[in-house]
Amino acid sequence: MADSAAPVVDVPALTALLDGTYVEVRNLTRKRLVEYAGVLEDAREMSREKFRERVKQIVVELAGTGQTGLGFPVGYGGGGDIGASVAAFETMALGDLSVLVKVGVQFGLFGGAILQLGTQRHHDAYLSDLVSAKLMGCFAMTETGHGSNVQALGTVARYDVETREFVITTPDDASRKDYIGNAAAHASTAVVFAQLEIGGASEGVHAFVVPIRDGRGRVRSGVRIEDDGPKIGLNGVDNGRIWFDDVRIPRENLLNRYADVTETGVYVSDIDNPDRRFFTMLGTLVQGRVCVGGAGINASKVALSIAVKYALGRRQFGNPGGEEELILDYGLHQRRLFPLIARTYALHFAQEVLAGQLHAVFSAADEVDERTRRALESRAAGTKALGTWHASTTIQECREACGGAGYLSANRFDALRADTDVFTTFEGDNHILLQLVAKGLLTDYSSSFGELDQLGMVRFVAGIAVDTVVERTAVHKLLERVKDILPGGDDWAQEAEIVDSEYQLAMFRWREEHMLSGVARRLKSGIDAKLDPAEVFSKCQDHVIGAARAHVERLVLEAFVDKVRATPEGGNKSALYILCDLYALSVIEADRGWWMEHGRLSSSRSKAISREIGDLCRKLRPIAEGLVDAFGVPAEMQAAEMLA
């Protein structure tokens, strides 16, 4: 609950709170960003070709400092710290995002695939060179006609028992690799995802190391590469398309951590179920999603820092004769920007929890159970979706809030908006990711069903009682306590204080449980009515997505509330409470129609929430600058001409 007066914010302490465990890594990254601040202008002024080379050069130099290898084993020149590598990556999102994405492609996707899907022989062969960026690679998973449905991709890797080689082939244009970062110019090696075929039988999607360029940068025979051409943003990254025309690679180039092919062509794997094997392989690549979500959240911080400062310098209209009013003093301007600041804090703390879980799972001495891994993947998917949509919305609103000045590239919104735009699509389309979240909730991350596709999920849910679905969910247990905690018993939704975190949590939890059971009920009744599962799913799809979003928003609020409660008494805690209330109430306001439809919000209470949001914004007005300063965005990254 927020205090009544505007608190005093201790900016350095708040920055330290935000930076958390990895304050040193983040500060070092900020230093690097400042050293390379010139790249922001290069992005505006250089031709696409030149800028690509510039970005490559920066990535190579950063690799030399150790900045980009924190997540790799020490023995191969890495830092041996997953959490640190995520923190470093997130913080790099304050700077040029082509550099960030090139780093992500090289060390996260390409390097991550070698590390996670390969075994000792691959590690020994590639890791040192790729960590130092001597070996540049790409991650060739997505195909033009097969994006989100990776299991359906068309590239084939046929085992030739005679020569003990795999033969990689692109059967049609829909199966060409597409949008592959590093492919158009710089990668010498690709990790290629392809359908493994042995003796005519298909064993599903596996990953292979395929050399695509020779030592002098020439495309190898049998490989065809086309530039994807100019893009909305990220034009410092060389995305391209790759076709394979019977390209032969040694048997040892199969990344064989989860499955292998013997010399004589026998397929072996410790995981019997092919779906489960596939999802286990994909699951090891979860760090990419964690990183992209964090990058979106951090890019939002840059936009908000600039927009708030502009609004504290720019005056418009006001009392005749007197000085014009600062635009941040307008109620509407506060309403546009402050809930976005609150949501940025909320997502930041949720991301911190997620990154912590990632670190724990991937640094664990013992094998982590599958349910925990699936829950992590689900949380990563959901946070990525909300974090990247938040970036799109926030940067756009900040651009508009700066008017014509916001439209000039020198003022940063151009690159921020254009570069982050694809974040909602790559590393998993956000809608598909939320479906993944919903699937996990509806099937309780059940290891025997986690591999189901959407229609399998429909059939699974239809086969069990709705109550069972709901009772298994984590939110169900949380909700059981509500009546004990909040005043009013069953009437808690009408009687609790609006600015009570327990009330807000109860509202979020109630929505999640109700939406989940609603989805389960609809899926069930569709199947009971003998409808085609595809049709049943199609009709419920927005409901499925809604339930997933409600779930993730609940996790975000819990993370924020936990953080505020753990903060020592003082101005910062009070400020965080205001932000936390503002986040929670903004979510409730945006979806108030739903809560009213379901009898959990009265008209008068709904109006009171809107009024409270206005009050919270006015409380934040005096500390708004401190709250964005606490993000710790280096001045050079806010190099907005209009703030000069």
Add this chain to the structure above:
Amino acid sequence: MADSAAPVVDVPALTALLDGTYVEVRNLTRKRLVEYAGVLEDAREMSREKFRERVKQIVVELAGTGQTGLGFPVGYGGGGDIGASVAAFETMALGDLSVLVKVGVQFGLFGGAILQLGTQRHHDAYLSDLVSAKLMGCFAMTETGHGSNVQALGTVARYDVETREFVITTPDDASRKDYIGNAAAHASTAVVFAQLEIGGASEGVHAFVVPIRDGRGRVRSGVRIEDDGPKIGLNGVDNGRIWFDDVRIPRENLLNRYADVTETGVYVSDIDNPDRRFFTMLGTLVQGRVCVGGAGINASKVALSIAVKYALGRRQFGNPGGEEELILDYGLHQRRLFPLIARTYALHFAQEVLAGQLHAVFSAADEVDERTRRALESRAAGTKALGTWHASTTIQECREACGGAGYLSANRFDALRADTDVFTTFEGDNHILLQLVAKGLLTDYSSSFGELDQLGMVRFVAGIAVDTVVERTAVHKLLERVKDILPGGDDWAQEAEIVDSEYQLAMFRWREEHMLSGVARRLKSGIDAKLDPAEVFSKCQDHVIGAARAHVERLVLEAFVDKVRATPEGGNKSALYILCDLYALSVIEADRGWWMEHGRLSSSRSKAISREIGDLCRKLRPIAEGLVDAFGVPAEMQAAEMLA
């Protein structure tokens, strides 16, 4: 009300219906766009400098064909048809938008100012040359520190009675002209808005013709011009900043239709009230807003055409073993795209009404009364705001709905999104425009009060009874009939059919009236409580904007319903009814929290509306392609690589 089955759409007839009165002009414009289709690739491939020259060249060539001069008097080489000029401009928005905006700057802003604010001597001196694009000009109104508040701009035009000249001066950097299209490279002449000073007394903002470059393109002495540099989009337009250092121009260069200065320095005007004079001058420039709103709506058509076609070719997931499903068969995909198609139709017809009113007012033989002019300006402001926000939302959603392919520049969304982004800002920031709409509603476009600024408006409204404010509004009269038309008497909101246009209209009208009276009440109680008017306004600002938006959405629905009713029976009428229902119900769904808060929508009815939207989307699925084809976007303008 929509029929139950999917109707058969007659695409050519629907295109003809959309094209309306100006079908020939629109078709001729489409032909021109196809002739210049190569510019879409030029925009992606050329350097900024080269592309600017290319765009200039196209504009000059188009001028030669008469395409761009339709709104000017025949005597000066124009077409003498305001309505045709708007239709031509709107249709040009299907093509490259730098060309469009350069046309808008040259012929709409610069040419429009000379035509509307000048008199015979200016017309004779400039119109023929500017219509043929021999004379290139710019419209120097906006200043860095004075955007939306034009009355507060800082540039000074001091009359020097000795030399019978005006001396134009930029007093400080906040008063430099900024974002001025055509200024950085091509304009030889500027229409400059400046504070007229005579003998130390200020007479307010007036417009002056100021030569800024000589015959060889060199910037004239006393003028300083700086390039605004790269922008988010529209990089074929040369925006720049201009400073004036005591630049002298002859007395005759004052555009003197509404006010003049005699040789001896006496200020004369037929309009006594300086505020009224200022708003009368600005009001003559309303065509620019009409054109930008129409351009936003038409750019949306391009995006929707591409996204729907992509979704009819791309398959993803589906029943195991079988072919994957078309993504347009997913309920969520329909939910994402179809309400945007419906809203595009709705806005198109609203724009048609607006353009018709513009034509009527500006082609009238007799002087049109001031109230009608103010109502036109208000409608133009509101439609521009909704049309341009719609463009931003729609293009973005279409980009995301095409995934990674949507991110490639070759697939059109890049330029569409980047170029239209500033539409929400230029020709009036959308939020400021909606405030203008609200002011008109609250003061009944009263000529003696129409000139009030926001705080004047607060004081004015506070001074009269709330009932008086409401009774004067047009919506009040419309609402009085509701009980006679709909079943259920006072319970109409619960008893009418959801898909009855009268019910939908009643809901929109009720919201508008209620929001307006709410705003009036809040303003009044704030002033009664002796609060500072600025604070009162700031606190109500989102409510003010909300009321204006409700008003414009009502006008849009009325235009759509009128059009559907006037359409002959048949498949097209049925299709339009589905779209009209979908538009209306989507608006109600989006704001259903508000209607529930105010007792006009029950929970069960609200849920029924959401279900009906799903049903309407499914009805549209078979005719979706026909509905976007009917927009008549030339195939060359949909030159999306991914559709090939």
